[in-house]
Amino acid sequence: MNWKKPITSSLKSLSLSIALVCAGTYIAHAETVGEPEKEELKFGFIKLTDMAPIAIAYENGYFEDEGLYVTIEAQANWKVLLNGVIDGTLDGAHMLAGQPIAATMGYGTKAHIITPFSMDLNGNAITVSNDIWKKMKPNIPKMADGRPVHPIKADSLKPVIESLASEGKPFKMGMVFPVSTHNYELRYWLAAGGIHPGYYAPHKGDNSGQIDAQALLSVTPPPQMPSTMEAGTIHGYCVGEPWNQQAVFKGIGVPVVTDYEIWKNNPEKVFGITAAFAEKYPNTTIRLTRALIRAAKWLDDNSNANRPAAVKILSQSNYVGADYDVIANSMTGTFEYEKGDKRAVPDFNVFFRYNATYPYYSDAIWYLTQMRRWGQISDDKSDQWYKDLAAKVYRPDIYAKAAQSLIDDKLIPANEFPDFTKENGFKAPQQHFIDDIVYDGNQPNAYLEKFKLGLKKGDKL
């Protein structure tokens, strides 16, 4: 049966040449992203509204458009989620901005995790129990209609903590993870009001973060915050939505300040993958970034016109699962402080505008400054060290490739993105902090010197 051989071999070469021609024309059209190397992916998330880009990319078929078949799985807490990404059970996940940074640095767990996509701006708030609110309220200035003036500063909380302390009672608050945005926001707010949130001393094995603390902060997973506060274990917490609005609905607590008021348009969650994943599957990485960018854009399109539809998706039991009304409260541009005190906060959740999805080095460096400020980084580091670590974790290069291909495909116009030829990854010095301190990502050490509370150059616990 030798006659078969030449035919098959010529067939083979024919098909090969066809393939080559195809590939050639493919490249000639535009510099398109290649086929994904890994098509079946599993992403983890925590039940919070800011996981929305992942849910939308799935539900709107953006992942499928990229040839990616994604399974999305809720995780029990941030630790389980991080371990899942590290050990490969998950290919990627909705992460706290501090998680990839801390993991790459080796604080907590050591693993090289990167982020090509920042998921959102703002979206958190600080809630206190009814009891604390009742004691705080007399210290807060009022508007003409009797409602409290916002933003509420921690100054009004200070006398409450002092009176508790004089009775020998500790003041306890919850946050979601030691390197969470929430931990730093809560600390920032407390410290701006002169309340010491406590230091970490990892070199001594002390990771409780309660050295010298006037407010004891501890870890509670987001969805359990309301019930933990209701049980009286904590007096308040800092968490993402919908768990602040949930407290209002349940009538168990009052959100006093949103993170938008602590730091206007602060970066929140990121999408984290391991560096090894990005290296092994470069096309997959770009493609999933493309899908997420499209989802984020959809969420913000036409000044939040798609938000009600997004809320409906998020309220499904496999995503956030809370009631529609609870999620809608913050997602559709309002925020309810005290029951009935609903105010417009159009930028409470930002997913795309203001270049929200671009992974800025300066954002990573801000987190690092807070890690140093509260002792999670034990020793002084040079400005260069901050920049090097940020560049190791935040990957605007991948983002730019994904964005450029979206521009080439005419899916999103170029003016919706930063100008990639000029962008250096550093935002201009930012001013809108609750304590009016200006942050310049280029000078982390100088920034640290500006704080009244917190470690400074040469300090070591």
Place this chain on the structure above:
Amino acid sequence: MKVSKSILSKITNAMLLPVIGITVFLFLWSISAQSIHTSLGTFPGPNAVVKQFSSLYGEHVAEREKAEAFYQRQEKRNVAKQEKNPNYVGKIRAYTGKETFFDQILTSLFTVTCGFLVAAIIAIPLGIWMGLNKRLNSAINPIVQIFKPVSPLAWLPLVTMVVSALYVSDDPMVSKSFLTSLITVSLCSLWPMVINTSIGVSSIDSDLLNVSKVLRLPTLTHIKKIVIPASIPMIFTGMRLSFGVAWMVLIAAEMLAQNPGLGKFVWDEFQNGSSDSLARIMAAVIVIGFIGFLLDRAMLELQRKVSWDKSSASV
């Protein structure tokens, strides 16, 4: 007269009393539920749970339709790719959407059966060996006694870490989560079977042993003809105990590790904090209890079939 009386009392026992019991329970449940006010609303009564069952079924049907659409889209995409590139080999991937309540039930049932079988394969031969060999028994017994009371929640972190470390493959046959659930279930359901089997084997009637000695049966025949048949009732008692343990452990493991199954369903609902959550959890609780009951019954029937001593297989 006498006959009809006994039939009557049988009917009463088998039908009437359980019905009365259940009715009273439902009544008490709905009364007390109304007076429990949680932050997610009042505690769900029987009505709310029944309503959730139907909505869970509705979700299941809707999800199946979505899955159908998913497969159609996928096929279209594969055809399009093939047109572009004739060498492309289309691959059909499993639906990536959420698992419904009914999917979770099947997952849990499958996991518990696998975990239990693994445990049985290890435990029964080990138990027989321990029963036959006093020295081995005294060597292993302390280990069994120490591991027996260990909670699945303590095993789980260890199992998770070990599985992640050892089970590395690019294209795994089964998922890691399935494996961790399975091993945790096996680890916890192993011990009652080992203990019962070894006691069963070591307490075989001396007459039977003497028969075996007189006939000079070879060891394997001795085990096959004398030991196993004689200790079947005890082995099955151990298996029934173990199956109950396995089912309980599985739900706990799934809850803690977020492995797919009914436990994950319960935990997800708890985390959702929606106004339907409690009713859904209650629905799951009823299903979990009912399945546990059915599994026990199934083991009992099996025991009746294989055991010569029918009296040992009473309820």
